[in-house]
Amino acid sequence: MxxxxxxxxxxxxxxxxxxxxxxxxxxxxxxxxxxxxxxxxxxxxxxxxxxxxxxxxxxxxxxxxxxxxxxxxxxxxxxxxxxxxxxxxxxxxxxxxxxxxxxxxxxxxxxxxxxxxxxxxxxxxxxxxxLRYTQFYQKLKELLVCGAIGKLESVVATENVAYWHFAHSYVRGNWRRADESSPVILAKSCHDMDILRYLVGKPCLRVSSFGDLDWFRAINAPLGSAARCLDCQVKADCPYDAEKIYLTNPASGYFGGHRQWPLTVLTNDVTEEGIRKALQVGPYGRCVYRCDNDVADHQTVNLEFEGGVTAVFNLSAFTEGCYRTIRLMGSLGELEGNLDEQKVTLRPFGGPEKVFTLDPVEGEYAGHGGGDARMMEQLCLLISEGGRDALTSIDVSVESHLMAMAAEESRLHGGKPIDLAEFGKARK
Ligand SMILES: NC(=O)c1ccc[n+]([C@@H]2O[C@H](COP(=O)([O-])OP(=O)(O)OC[C@H]3O[C@@H](n4cnc5c(N)ncnc54)[C@H](O)[C@@H]3O)[C@@H](O)[C@H]2O)c1
Missing domain, CATH: 3.40.50.720 (NAD(P)-binding Rossmann-like Domain)
Structure with a gap:
């Protein structure tokens, strides 16, 4: 045993x-x-x-x-x-x-x-x-490795953060300020940089990036709004209203529907009374236009990999749902997938389309498309059997961090292309 x-x-x-x-x-x-x-x-x-x-x-x-x-x-x-x-x-x-x-x-x-x-x-x-441990990205990797689309040439990946999730974590919450945590491209999207590196299978050479904090600023606060959502005169028209996000909206915290994350971040007392109290006094009841946030609410990164593969990654707060999509384009076909739908479509040029529907991610496999639980399975196996090669070792992870940090450096310098080898040597 x-x-x-x-x-x-x-x-x-x-x-x-x-x-x-x-x-x-x-x-x-x-x-x-x-x-x-x-x-x-x-x-x-x-x-x-x-x-x-x-x-x-x-x-x-x-x-x-x-x-x-x-x-x-x-x-x-x-x-x-x-x-x-x-x-x-x-x-x-x-x-x-x-x-x-x-x-x-x-x-x-x-x-x-x-x-x-x-x-x-x-x-x-x-x-x-x-994410590397999910069936979804593993399936894409398997199809790429077996040559299903020929030589990979370009990738388009998107991270749809969802308006309520962005407001929770990156406007009101723990990752709202780069100086207290890290820029959003590192905090949220080092996962996506890692996935691009994993799927392309070659080191990233150069990046450039554009983006900004545009919407969640005082200048956009509607007339009649207040410092806290519970006191706001115009909350009926505001999707970012904390009462909706945490108490009534089935898509987000929804007290009536489930009582886990993100409600547990607000309070240990996950009752309606406990949540209302947190909204009265805590950070999650603040108007999204009157917080001390500074991280970008939309950002695009262009990446060039060894061997000439190019990729475009887009992160946006302004999406209804919270999911990732990807398109991988090769010399002999294309692959398209939606992590949320657990679906990968292979379109070989001139041949019939093939759709792979993966296991539903439910129960224990609900977190990050099943990635949380699958990573834990692998960790237990690795440690108990004395193995060495983790799929997400510190060595591969540092590469994704370098990509994300270089993207932020580019964004802060008007989209200037950054050479990763030079940036890595200069270190920050
Ligand atoms: N892998 C992912 O997909 C993923 C998703 C969300 C968050 N994260 C990362 O996970 C980390 C934790 O995030 P979280 O949402 O669990 O935050 P959290 O605030 O819920 O948990 C952090 C815990 O650390 C405790 N803590 C503070 N100081 C401490 C100390 N000196 N010693 C011991 N404990 C201390 C806090 O009390 C808190 O309970 C962050 O770095 C975050 O970016 C990763």
């Missing part, structure tokens, strides 16, 4: 607990959480009550947990973007393997330092580029 892996979780928030920790409930024979660290008492209480972590193994900070002897095989680093490295480096030094949330760090220097530390200590670092 396979050895069960032991896990210590640093940052028992949404990703640490709900996305990855919950794998223990479904597969208690594969993984056991033996320690957690989180400054929020409610999250430590959750670890004890729902996940069975011993009280004396619940620490008030990652620092306190790392002051102990090594407690587990793997440490999950699931704190906020700028708080990954300060836990990841000492954890590697203590002998932990790592499951590390993306982005590795908003600083390229820190990304490279972690890669070097992983090599020096010989530990495995799996970065949570969960």
């Amino acid at each position: 396979r050895k069960k892996i032991t896990v210590a979780i640093c940052g028992f928030g949404n990703r640490g607990a709900e996305a990855y920790g919950s794998y223990q409930m479904l597969h208690p024979d594969e993984m056991e959480i033996v320690a957690v660290a989180d400054p929020r008492p409610a999250r430590r209480a959750l670890a004890v009550k729902e996940y069975g972590v011993p009280e004396d193994r619940c620490f008030t900070s990652g620092e306190a947990m790392l002051a102990q002897e090594k407690l587990a095989d793997v440490m999950f680093i699931t704190t906020q973007d700028s708080d990954h490295i300060r836990f990841a480096i000492p954890a590697l030094e203590k002998g932990y393997h790592l499951l590390l949330e993306k982005p590795i760090s908003p600083s390229l220097d820190e990304c490279v330092a972690l890669r070097e530390k992983a090599h020096e200590t010989g530990r495995i670092v799996v970065v949570c580029h969960v």
Whole structure:
């Protein structure tokens, strides 16, 4: 029988607990959480009550947990973007393997330092580029590798963030400011840069990028609006109204329909009363035109890969749904797919179209098109069997971070083309 892996979780928030920790409930024979660290008492209480972590193994900070002897095989680093490295480096030094949330760090220097530390200590670092593990992207990769469309020449990929998701995370929420977290192209789309690198199968050489924060600014606040949605006179006409997003809109938080993310980000008291209180006093009740956000709300990136493959990536806040689409164009045919629909269409030139309908992503496989759960399966297998080659290793992940950071550099300099080799040498 396979050895069960032991896990210590640093940052028992949404990703640490709900996305990855919950794998223990479904597969208690594969993984056991033996320690957690989180400054929020409610999250430590959750670890004890729902996940069975011993009280004396619940620490008030990652620092306190790392002051102990090594407690587990793997440490999950699931704190906020700028708080990954300060836990990841000492954890590697203590002998932990790592499951590390993306982005590795908003600083390229820190990304490279972690890669070097992983090599020096010989530990495995799996970065949570969960999309690589989905059936959807694996199917596309398989079709490309077997030559279904001949030589790949160009790619068009889009990330439709959804108006309510963008308002939640990038206007009111944790990723609204580049200086406190990271630019949206890194925070959200290092996944997409990673997928492009994965599918093309060759290094990216140059990027250029345009985009801006245009809509979510004070200048666009409607007459009669207020600092908080609950006090707004014109909220009936506003799709970004927090009351709609979190309490009544079936497409988003929807108190009446489900009580998980993003509602759990607002409050531990996920009752209608608890949510209303959070909207009265907390950041998620603020008018989207009166926040302190600065990340771009739409951005386009052009990419050139080794061998001449070109790609265009577009991210937009202004979409009704939250999904990704992709088109891959080759010398002998094209591939088209929609992650949300779990559907890949192959159109060989001059031949019949073939549609691949993948397994529905439900239940345990709901997160990120099934990527969250599939990555956890792979992690447990990798650690218990002593393997080395993670699909999303620190080495491949640093490449996607370099692409995203170079895109941001270009966007901030009027779309100037950036050579990745030179940008990587200059490091920031
Ligand atoms: N892979 C993905 O697709 C994906 C999706 C969403 C978020 N993320 C990334 O996951 C990370 C976590 O995001 P989240 O939504 O879970 O955030 P979160 O705020 O819900 O969780 C972070 C947790 O860290 C805790 N924390 C703060 N300081 C700490 C310390 N000193 N020691 C230990 N814990 C501490 C916080 O109390 C919180 O519970 C971020 O880097 C984010 O960008 C990745």
